[in-house]
Amino acid sequence: MAVEGSSAAPTAPAERHAIGISIGNSNSSIAITVDDKAEVIANEDGDRQIPAILSYVDGEEYTGQQAKQQLIRNSANTVAYFRDFLGQDFKSIDPTHCHASAHPHEHESTIAFTIQDKEGDEKSTVTISEIATRQLRRLKQSASDYSGKEVNSAVITVPTNFSEKQKDALNKAAAAAGIEVLQFINEPIAALLAYDSRPETKVGDKNVVVVDLGGTRSDVTVIASRGGMYTILATAHDYEFAGVHLDKVLQDHFSKEFIKWNSIDPREDARSLAKLKLESEAAKRALSIGTNASFSVESLAEGIDFTSTINRLRYETIARKVFEGFNRLVEGVVKKAGLDVLDIDEVILSGGTSHTPKIAKNFQAIFPESTTVLAPSTTPTAINPSELSARGAALQASLIQEYESEDIEQSTHPAVTTVKHLSNAIGVLSISGDETKGVFNPVLSAETAVPARRTVHVAVPKEGGDVLIKIVEGGSHIKVTKVEPKQNGKKSDDEDDSSDEEDSDEEPEEQREKVWKIGNVLAEAAVKDTKKGGKVEVMINVAADLSVTITAREVGAKGGVRGNLSAP
Amino acid sequence: MATHTQVNLPLPLLPEGWAGEKDFKAIGKLSAATQRSIEAVGPHFLAHARRARHKRTFSEDDRIQAQENAKKVEDDDSGEISEPEDPMMLSRDAKDWKQQDHYAVLGLSKYRYKATEEQIKRAHRKKVLRHHPDKKAAAGSTEDDSFFKCIQKATEVLLDPVKRRQFDSVDEGADVEPPTKKQIKDGKFYKAWSAVFKAEGRFSRVQPVPKFGDEKSTKEDVENFYNFFYNFDSWRSFEYQDEDVPDDNENRDQKRHMERKNNNARKKKKVEDTARLRQLVDDVLAGDERIKKFRQEANASKNKKRLDKEAAEKKAKDDAEAAKAAAAQAAKEAEEKAKADREQGKKAKEAAKAAVKKNRRVMKGSVKDANYFVDGAAPAAAIDAVLNDVELVQGNIDADETAALAAKLNGLKIAGEIKNVWSEEVKRLVTAGKIKEADIKALLKIDGGGVF
Numbered sequence A: 001m002a003v004e005g006s007s008a009a010p011t012a013p014a015e016r017h018a019i020g021i022s023i024g025n026s027n028s029s030i031a032i033t034v035d036d037k038a039e040v041i042a043n044e045d046g047d048r049q050i051p052a053i054l055s056y057v058d059g060e061e062y063t064g065q066q067a068k069q070q071l072i073r074n075s076a077n078t079v080a081y082f083r084d085f086l087g088q089d090f091k092s093i094d095p096t097h098c099h100a101s102a103h104p105h106e107h108e109s110t111i112a113f114t115i116q117d118k119e120g121d122e123k124s125t126v127t128i129s130e131i132a133t134r135q136l137r138r139l140k141q142s143a144s145d146y147s148g149k150e151v152n153s154a155v156i157t158v159p160t161n162f163s164e165k166q167k168d169a170l171n172k173a174a175a176a177a178g179i180e181v182l183q184f185i186n187e188p189i190a191a192l193l194a195y196d197s198r199p200e201t202k203v204g205d206k207n208v209v210v211v212d213l214g215g216t217r218s219d220v221t222v223i224a225s226r227g228g229m230y231t232i233l234a235t236a237h238d239y240e241f242a243g244v245h246l247d248k249v250l251q252d253h254f255s256k257e258f259i260k261w262n263s264i265d266p267r268e269d270a271r272s273l274a275k276l277k278l279e280s281e282a283a284k285r286a287l288s289i290g291t292n293a294s295f296s297v298e299s300l301a302e303g304i305d306f307t308s309t310i311n312r313l314r315y316e317t318i319a320r321k322v323f324e325g326f327n328r329l330v331e332g333v334v335k336k337a338g339l340d341v342l343d344i345d346e347v348i349l350s351g352g353t354s355h356t357p358k359i360a361k362n363f364q365a366i367f368p369e370s371t372t373v374l375a376p377s378t379t380p381t382a383i384n385p386s387e388l389s390a391r392g393a394a395l396q397a398s399l400i401q402e403y404e405s406e407d408i409e410q411s412t413h414p415a416v417t418t419v420k421h422l423s424n425a426i427g428v429l430s431i432s433g434d435e436t437k438g439v440f441n442p443v444l445s446a447e448t449a450v451p452a453r454r455t456v457h458v459a460v461p462k463e464g465g466d467v468l469i470k471i472v473e474g475g476s477h478i479k480v481t482k483v484e485p486k487q488n489g490k491k492s493d494d495e496d497d498s499s500d501e502e503d504s505d506e507e508p509e510e511q512r513e514k515v516w517k518i519g520n521v522l523a524e525a526a527v528k529d530t531k532k533g534g535k536v537e538v539m540i541n542v543a544a545d546l547s548v549t550i551t552a553r554e555v556g557a558k559g560g561v562r563g564n565l566s567a568p
Numbered sequence B: 001m002a003t004h005t006q007v008n009l010p011l012p013l014l015p016e017g018w019a020g021e022k023d024f025k026a027i028g029k030l031s032a033a034t035q036r037s038i039e040a041v042g043p044h045f046l047a048h049a050r051r052a053r054h055k056r057t058f059s060e061d062d063r064i065q066a067q068e069n070a071k072k073v074e075d076d077d078s079g080e081i082s083e084p085e086d087p088m089m090l091s092r093d094a095k096d097w098k099q100q101d102h103y104a105v106l107g108l109s110k111y112r113y114k115a116t117e118e119q120i121k122r123a124h125r126k127k128v129l130r131h132h133p134d135k136k137a138a139a140g141s142t143e144d145d146s147f148f149k150c151i152q153k154a155t156e157v158l159l160d161p162v163k164r165r166q167f168d169s170v171d172e173g174a175d176v177e178p179p180t181k182k183q184i185k186d187g188k189f190y191k192a193w194s195a196v197f198k199a200e201g202r203f204s205r206v207q208p209v210p211k212f213g214d215e216k217s218t219k220e221d222v223e224n225f226y227n228f229f230y231n232f233d234s235w236r237s238f239e240y241q242d243e244d245v246p247d248d249n250e251n252r253d254q255k256r257h258m259e260r261k262n263n264n265a266r267k268k269k270k271v272e273d274t275a276r277l278r279q280l281v282d283d284v285l286a287g288d289e290r291i292k293k294f295r296q297e298a299n300a301s302k303n304k305k306r307l308d309k310e311a312a313e314k315k316a317k318d319d320a321e322a323a324k325a326a327a328a329q330a331a332k333e334a335e336e337k338a339k340a341d342r343e344q345g346k347k348a349k350e351a352a353k354a355a356v357k358k359n360r361r362v363m364k365g366s367v368k369d370a371n372y373f374v375d376g377a378a379p380a381a382a383i384d385a386v387l388n389d390v391e392l393v394q395g396n397i398d399a400d401e402t403a404a405l406a407a408k409l410n411g412l413k414i415a416g417e418i419k420n421v422w423s424e425e426v427k428r429l430v431t432a433g434k435i436k437e438a439d440i441k442a443l444l445k446i447d448g449g450g451v452f
């Protein structure tokens, strides 16, 4: 993930002014860290989500919201949805979303757009790299204007499946815009860092799912977070269910309504379609906040104005297929990580589409109650999902900007980042009612990067005395118990045309719980003469070579036991 | 990183006799670990990096080696979906999408109902990359975008779980024909039917579906298989083959008529499909050698059971008879013995009686020999008195005492000695309280009679 330093002349740490940049196919954002707090900067239009679009009118360059409006009248000279093209062959790009703007084409083994970007009639061929540079230059300008100091370096977020070639291309494009990329970091990790950097967050062990629902893609990542260190366990990328597909649902809805009155399909004319799209997206956003949205387009098709409204319930009904696509994507990646929904402690909703209340609600239903779903509609203190990526980048930028480039390169080297992770949890046994059976209490979780050290305090029996510390490995599995369904007198509707599959009610309800299974015994130790009501502190320390040191002592007492297990 | 978890369930007490050097016993070692990449992000990572580097510098070789060791979490986009595209298919008109093979359009003919959602998405993306009309236009081609529409339609159907089931219900490409007689003759019975039922199993609401198995399958597995397929719970439905219902509002009767027709057709097809599967199971069952084998085994075991039972019965009978005979024998012997005993007893009694008689004769003889303890001819009164005493004594002693007394008297000829024996006996009996002194008339008056 380190940057090949050659193309951007490294700036000396003292001269750096670093920001965080999130650049998507749909939107970009910029953020800075002030006093350990990251904040997203608004551009000159007052937007924090800056549409990643460039548009040229009479040689003048527009970006952001202004460029987006050009999709109606000036689509041929407007470049949009290009981020994923960076560093790719023409053969391997999906041009779908560029259909209503400048089309990408092959040009000297790279990708380019042919647009009229200067005054006069002459068209020029602008490579993808140059487009990215122009976009980044605008972002840099906005950030510099805001802080009154020239921004010259940045941490930039990328999707987890961004190849080295793509990062390379982005790095070069940034360098050309006068931005030294200190580090590329993964978008979901940036989102997690944004949450974990809040002062109230306790450092601990948790499994996190980051669901990044953007405009043209949805990316889900399962992360093992162990003592503030992050390891990606599984990822999934989806281009079939994302924000634009929700826009499409509304487009089709309003088109049908328009057809009903006017017998004209507004989707058949490019300009009408562009208007329809923009207004659909606006209505969609409005439905994230209110329970009603109005839809109003002047001269939608053939000079006919169109005004309508939609309520949230209706929207949620017609968008159900897309929402269910998100659900399946999330469930699938948890499974892919070898985990169960019961193993997930936190779900972070990131990306613009994550504002949608119904989506967060659906996730709450998928995961158990003990899982925190961090989205604006489910958690009042949630961070704006559109800002997570940029904030994380800004936080990381503030952490590393004082290091020499060489130092950053070496610290992020795979030789440093590739480490052993525990396959099983390690814990200590205690007893419950049944004296013969031990209860596993995890001390170190599976997928913890080593070296690692954790401590627990375990109660002693009522009367104190000599106690046994038994250290074992543990695995968890899911125990399913069938609970007879409550007969709710629901009549089963006519089998044949029940496209609404409500019959899940009839199945016996399953109660699922996570149970520990005691595995491999590692060591036993004795702590003698403990006092009534006392506690024993057990510390397990796993070294990088998987050798283990165990210490146990009564809390508040002198001495204690200490022993070693050699590396396997 | 100081996580201080509290555990409230208590530690176990140290078992009796537990011993460890310095109170510690190493028992096992950690399981093998997984190499993974940690994200180079956040303050805790920076601390890790400082420790891990410790003034060391890593080379390009280190990079390659470390990257090779780390477990990959991003899937390779290449692979799997690489079917050649049939030119006929490429020239399809998207208007008859109902007739199109959606899996073939996406290059997933090999996978069909087994294709995962992720595979479908990837296949779609691959096809879009190749066939997007904007790309073709950019390359100067003026081909129409008909096949691209086919791709979009295929994806729409396959990514919608409801529509996909409807299509999978009638996807002939996934059907597997039952084997021909020749195939069966060629020894393909198990292989061919396995494939057939694996394909049929795709319609089962209950998963997993039991396998057909082979000649080595257990009776239980085979029975399980047939039970499953004779009670098959299928989700298969036939709306995909509906005739189009007119979409306009004018022809409402026509519309209702079509809907009814479609509904009836669906039901009919469903019934036929159930019958078809049943026939299929009947057919395979009829030719299934395992069933014959199990029947023979069952018969053999039934026969064996019968024989065993008979043998057992016979044995029981024999045993009973033997027992009876033995009992009779024992009874007989016992009776004989009793009889012998009885006879023996009688003889002894007689002998004893005889002995008593004899002894009594000896006794009476002794007093007679002693001339009734008088000199000269004994007067009748004296004889009477002596014999009275003798009889009194005799009446109060048992056979043994009689014998003892007789033995003492036997051979004695001298009157004094005889008298001594008698008077001792009388004294003994008087002392024992068996006779009263007063009743004795002659035999006790040793001093009185002046006999000596």
Ligand SMILES: Nc1ncnc2c1ncn2[C@@H]1O[C@H](COP(=O)(O)OP(=O)(O)OP(=O)(O)O)[C@@H](O)[C@H]1O
Pocket: A023, A024, A025, A026, A027, A028, A049, A213, A214, A215, A216, A217, A218, A242, A243, A244, A281, A284, A285, A286, A288, A350, A351, A352, A353, A354, A355, A356, A386
């Ligand atoms: N309040 C909102 N409610 C619902 N949807 C929203 C809201 N705000 C933004 N969106 C949608 O979020 C999407 C953009 O998400 P985001 O800004 O994360 O995009 P991105 O990461 O640049 O996109 P891409 O996935 O194309 O790379 C758009 O479809 C937009 O309509």
Ligand SMILES: [Mg+2]
Pocket: A024, A025, A212, A213, A214, A215, A351
């Ligand atoms: Mg995004």
